[in-house]
Amino acid sequence: MAIALFILAGFLVGGVxxxxxxxxxxxxxxxxxxxxxxxxxxxxxxxLPGDN
Structure with a gap:
């Protein structure tokens, strides 16, 4: 899921x-x-590590 969020962030930065x-x-x-x-x-x- 983290990779998907980073990809989304990349698209949004390109949009900016x-x-x-x-x-x-x-x-x-x-x-x-x-x-x-x-x-x-x-x-x-x-x-980040944490309780699941």
């Missing part, structure tokens, strides 16, 4: 780059950026 290049609103860039950060955080959290 394209949004910036196309001159999109700061809100849309920020929203996609926050979603990318959440995907990375979820991937890292999934890798």
């Amino acid at each position: 780059i394209q949004l910036i290049k196309s001159g999109a609103t700061k809100f849309s860039v920020g929203l996609v950026g926050v979603l990318a950060a959440l995907a990375v955080a979820g991937g890292i959290a999934w890798l």
